[in-house]
Amino acid sequence: MNFQTRRKTVLAALVCVALGAAPVLADSSVTPSNDRSTWPEGTPRSDAAVDLGRHLFFDPRLVLSEDQSCASCHSPHAGYADGVARDLTAHKKWKRAKRNSPTIYNLTDAPVVHWDGRTPAGQCLTAKDTGVETCLAPLEAQAFKSMRSRKIYEGFLPKVQAEPTYREMFKKAFPPNGEVTHLNMALAIAAFERTLVSNDSAYDRYMAGDRSAMSIEAKRGLAVYEGKGNCTACHSGANLTDWQFHNIGVDSDDEGRGAKLKTAAEKKEFRGAFKTPGLRNVALTAPYMHNGSIGTLEGVVEFYDRGGDRDANLSPLIQPLGLSNREKWDLVAFLNALTHTVDVEVPEIPGLAAR
Ligand code: HEC
Ligand code: HEC
Numbered sequence: 001m002n003f004q005t006r007r008k009t010v011l012a013a014l015v016c017v018a019l020g021a022a023p024v025l026a027d028s029s030v031t032p033s034n035d036r037s038t039w040p041e042g043t044p045r046s047d048a049a050v051d052l053g054r055h056l057f058f059d060p061r062l063v064l065s066e067d068q069s070c071a072s073c074h075s076p077h078a079g080y081a082d083g084v085a086r087d088l089t090a091h092k093k094w095k096r097a098k099r100n101s102p103t104i105y106n107l108t109d110a111p112v113v114h115w116d117g118r119t120p121a122g123q124c125l126t127a128k129d130t131g132v133e134t135c136l137a138p139l140e141a142q143a144f145k146s147m148r149s150r151k152i153y154e155g156f157l158p159k160v161q162a163e164p165t166y167r168e169m170f171k172k173a174f175p176p177n178g179e180v181t182h183l184n185m186a187l188a189i190a191a192f193e194r195t196l197v198s199n200d201s202a203y204d205r206y207m208a209g210d211r212s213a214m215s216i217e218a219k220r221g222l223a224v225y226e227g228k229g230n231c232t233a234c235h236s237g238a239n240l241t242d243w244q245f246h247n248i249g250v251d252s253d254d255e256g257r258g259a260k261l262k263t264a265a266e267k268k269e270f271r272g273a274f275k276t277p278g279l280r281n282v283a284l285t286a287p288y289m290h291n292g293s294i295g296t297l298e299g300v301v302e303f304y305d306r307g308g309d310r311d312a313n314l315s316p317l318i319q320p321l322g323l324s325n326r327e328k329w330d331l332v333a334f335l336n337a338l339t340h341t342v343d344v345e346v347p348e349i350p351g352l353a354a355r
Contacts, residue, residue, distance in 0.1 A: 030237060030238035031199045031204045031207065031208065031238065032106055032108070032109070032197050032198070032199045032238045032239060032280075033108075033197070033199070034108075034195070034197035034199060036194075038108075039108065039191075039194055040137040040140075042187075043137070043140070043187065043190070043191060043194070044173060044174065044187055044188065044191050045191065046172075046173065048169070048172035048173040049173040049174070049187070049188050049191040050188075050191050050192050050194075050195050051169070051173075051192075052166075052169045052170065052172075052173040052188040052191075052192075053187075053188035053189045053190065053191045053192030053193070054192045054344065054345075054347055055166070055169065055347045055349060055350065056070075056160070056185055056188055056189050056192075057069065057070045057071055057074075057189050057192050057193070058070070058071045058346055058347055058349060059156075059160075059349050059352075060072070060349070060352070061155065061156055061159045061160070061349075061352075062147065062150055062155075062156055063090040063091050063150050063151075063155065063156075064090075064091070064150075064151055064154065064155045065090050066155075067090060068089075068090035068091075070146070070189065071346075072087070073087045073097075073101040074101060074103070074104050076341075076344050076346070078284060078285065079103050079105065079281040079282075079283075079284025079285040079341070080103045080104045080105055080196060080281075080285075081100070081101050081102060081103045081284070081285035082101045083285075083286065083287075084101075084287070084292065085100060085287050085291065085292025085293065086098070086099065086100060086291070086292055087101055090150075091149065091150045091151065098254070099115050099254070099290050099291060099292075100115075100287065100288075100289065100290055100291060100292035102115070102277060102285075103277075103278075103280075103281055103282075103284075103285045104193050104196060105196050105197070105198045105278070105280055105281050105342075106196070106197055106198055106199075106238075106239045106278050106280045107138070107139055107193060107194075107196075107278075108139070108194045108197060109238070109239065110138050110139065110243065111138065111243050112138055112243060112275065113138040113139065113142050113275075114142070114275070115256065115274045115275055115290045116245075116256050116257050116259065116260050116274065116275070117245060117257055117260060117275055118260050119138050119141050119142045119145065120138060121137055121138055122135050122136070122137075123135065123136060123138075123141040124136075125141060125144050125145070127144075127181060127182040127183050128153055128182070129153065129157065129181055129182050130181055130182070130183065132183070134183055136186075137190075139190040139193055139194065140186050140187055140190040141186075142190075143185075143186040143187075143189040143190045143193070144182065144183065144186035147182065147185060147186065147189075148182070152182055152185070153182070156185070157180070157181075157182055157185070159351075160180055160185065161180045162351075163350045163351045164350075165350035165351070166180065166350050166351075167180060169350075170184065173188055174187075195342065196342050196344075197342065198280040198281050198338075198339075198340045198341065198342065199340065200340045201280070201337060201338050201339055201340035202214045202215075202218065202337040202338075202339075202340075203218075203222075203334075203337045203338050204340070206218075206219070206222075206337070214334075214337050215333060215337070217329065217330045217333035217334075218330070218333040218334045218336070218337040219334075220326075220327075220330040220333075220334075221330035221331045221332070221333045221334025221335070221337075222334050222337075223330075224323065224327050224330055224331045224334070225331060225334050228321060228322075228323065228327065229304065229321060229323070229327075229331060230317065230319075230321070231304075231331075233317045234246055234276045234317065235276060235278075235279050239278035239279075239280055240278050240279035240280060240338070241275075241276040241277060241278040241279070242276050243275065243276065244275070244276055245257040245270055245273040245274060245275055245276075246273050246274070246276060246315045246317065246318075247270075247271065247272040247273040247274075247312075247313045247314055247315050248274075248304075248308055248314070248315060248318050249307070249308020249309050249310045249311070249314045249315075249318055250272075250274075250289045250290065250291065250293060250294075250303075250308070250309065250310070251293060251309040251310055252272070252289075252290065252291050252293065252310075254272070254290060254291065255267075255271050255272060256270065256271070256272055256273050256274045256290065257270035257273040257274065257275075258270040258271035258272065258273060268313075271312075271313045272310070272312065272313050273313075273315075274289075274290045279335065279338055280338050280340075281338065281339055281340070281341065282297070282335055282338055283297065283335060283336045283338065283339050284339060284341070288300050297332045297335050297336070298328070298332055301323070301328045301331050301332055302328070304318070304321060305320065305321045305322070305323045305328065306320055307319050307320035307321070
């Protein structure tokens with residue numbers, strides 16, 4: 001947690017005490033910050049960079065066949081996920097992706113991204129166009145790798161370089177030279193992603209002292225979430241995740257985090273473990289889990305209630321819960337109170353409209 005969000009916690013706590021209102025609950029009372037000054041060093045923070053990133057994010061020339069953009073799998077219409085269990089990938093001959101597309105809301109503070117954590121902070125990557133190696137924050141590194149695996153040097157990069165409108169946008173976003181490079185494209189896309197901060201849900205307003213912001217069901221659901229459900233053992237903090245890896249017993253042969261670690265002991269410890277997903281806007285991002293195997297939030301709650309589906313290497317934090325029907329209903333109502341979307345205008349892509 002950075003300084004900014006910490007200060008907010010304190011403020012929220014003071015407000016609650018002053019009003020004698022909503023309970024102040026450990027870490028989960030934190031509302032995520034959308035203050036750009038907290039972005040990592042070297043991250044372009046201007047509106048021009050964000051605007052450029054938004055265009056690149058929606059540009060279908062990401063892939064050689066020019067028919068898939070970042071937004072195809074991280075769509076504003078599906079909470080920046082995509083509504084299917086596993087998407088079809090253009091760059092892999094329209095085969096199914098290995099895993100479910102996660103939302104990209106609220107990743108600004110993520111110390112690591114990807115279900116198996118293969119993109120941690122400080123990964124150093126060399127761009128082929130400039131020959132320069134740069135160590136990046138997870139979001140920037142992910143955007144860099146995501147384009148590289150889709151053959152950016154053969155397709156996206158020269159196509160963007162050829163568009164006069166894009167070249168103007170790069171000048172504004174990366175003054176004075178405005179170089180159209182792989183790295184700058186990644187920085188701009190990540191800058192756009194960093195603006196997708198969900199922080200004004202009914203839950204946030206409730207925690208800030210507005211007692212009427214959440215329904216009675218959602219308030220009872222919050223109590224289950226923090227109490228009998230034990231959800232905060234992992235889904236804690238401003239984004240309702242501990243950013244750690246756990247095996248919660250999803251029915252799957254995917255080794256997850258285990259496959260990414262080196263020693264036999266680590267592999268064993270993390271076999272079938274995945275990064276705890278943040279729960280902001282979770283009502284919009286069905287289906288759920290790393291493989292999209294659970295279709296609804298009701299299904300997720302049933303899954304936890306029975307203590308998962310697989311015993312192999314199961315986290316000791318996962319136990320049957322014995323929830324009543326009302327408690328299950330309330331928990332789902334609480335998860336629905338985590339919805340707040342950011343309005344983003346889908347841009348007209350330079351050079352595509354005219355075709
Ligand atoms: C064909 C669908 C598809 C496209 C296109 C796509 N993604 Fe993804 N994205 C995924 C999937 C699937 C994952 C999860 C993979 C994993 O963790 O193993 C993912 C993971 C991510 C993550 C990590 C999220 C987290 O919480 O761990 C980010 C950030 C992201 N994508 C951004 C992008 C950007 C930026 C682009 C465009 C440059 C892009 N994606 C293009 C499907 C896609
Ligand atoms: C031991 C840690 C842990 C506990 C306790 C836990 N979760 Fe999770 N949760 C995870 C992990 C890890 C995943 C992803 C697992 C996977 O895909 O295999 C997950 C996935 C989810 C998802 C799916 C999100 C998505 O975007 O796909 C929801 C919803 C969820 N949990 C809600 C809850 C609720 C509600 C509780 C309490 C009843 C709870 N979790 C308890 C760690 C935990």
